Amino acid sequence: MSEATALPEEIQSLIGRESPPVTVVVDTEQIRRFADAIGDPNPLYYDEEYARSKGFRSIIAPPTFLTTIGRWPWQRRDETLFRIPYGRVAIHGEQEYEWFVPVQAGDTITMTSRIVDIYEKTGRTGRMLFVVTESRYTNQLGELVAIGRSTGIRR
Amino acid sequence: MVEQQTYGIQPGYEIPTLTKGPVTRVQLAKYAGASGDFNPIHLDDEIAQQSGVGPTVIAHGMLSMAFIAQMLTDWVGPTNLRRLSVRFTAMVRPGDVLTCRGRVEQVRTEGERVQADCEVWIDNQRGERVLTGRAFVDLPRREG
Secondary structure, eight states: OOOOOOOOHHHHTTTTOBOOOEEEEOOHHHHHHHHHHHTOOOGGGTOHHHHHHTTOSSOBOOGGGGGGTTOSGGGOSOTTTTOOOOOSOEEEEEEEEEESSOOBTTOEEEEEEEEEEEEEEEETTEEEEEEEEEEEEEOTTSOEEEEEEEEEEEO | OHHHHTTTOOTTOEEEEEEEOOOOHHHHHHHHHHHOOOOGGGTOHHHHHHTTSOSSOOOOHHHHHHHHHHHHHHHHOGGGEEEEEEEEOSOOOTTOOEEEEEEEEEEEEETTEEEEEEEEEEEOTTSOEEEEEEEEEEOOOOOO
16 A cells, blocks of 8 residues: 655655756658658658648648657757656656647657646555646747656655 | 537547558667667667566557557548557567557537547557557548
8 A cells, every 4th residue: 555655855856847948850861760650651751742632731640659759869958957866677657648730740849847736656566656747838839739648756 | 410410420430450560670769860869778678678668679659659649540541630648558569569549539529620529549569559659630621
């Protein structure tokens, strides 16, 4: 059963912490590589002419492509910002996305992430720390592209 | 009339199934390279074991989410997927064959839009549930 425990101040104080925005230019090859890696053959992800015929500026990205934004070392401005001194391993527990506008090749996507909650639970395998991060993605037109909510579990 | 308003989709409708896999180590390497997620628990057996997720590497949770998203976008198209929330309930390993399924729970009409609230899940070849979730989609208009 879960038992509420007071978290160390250095962890508790991370709630509300926001990352500086990360800006990434998305190109056709990044999208195609991602679509190929997940094995999704939808022509909207590969064929520019077809995508334009459907009213898009270029090919569009599969919905979960957003997960690639900000993952690369050169895109992170401060690696220590979200570093949490807890456990040996971090597992992805839950993920949610709300989509408003598709990511299209040529877009400049800006992501801002914020830790919205941190809590500890005791399960069968011992104590676990849950970290909920919310990310907002906007494009070069100022449109809100999507909102992501991710729950990481550390143990 | 209701039929027409909801394009024939009613609560209980089963979304066309999508089968993915077997998941291979090559796919995990490709996914790491395409996503930028190089966490070694997805690529290195030894580190997976040391981290307590062993005996082998595990697939990226986001790969499973991509699979269930594909089931939904195959059905309604990529721009009609409005919201998807998932929980990763069991680990996926190389060799696993994943069956993505879903069922419409509720259909709502909001102005011009018809939206469906769906339960979605993925089972592996042993019948273990590796992902559960909820999706909210706009139902595309039927042509003709």
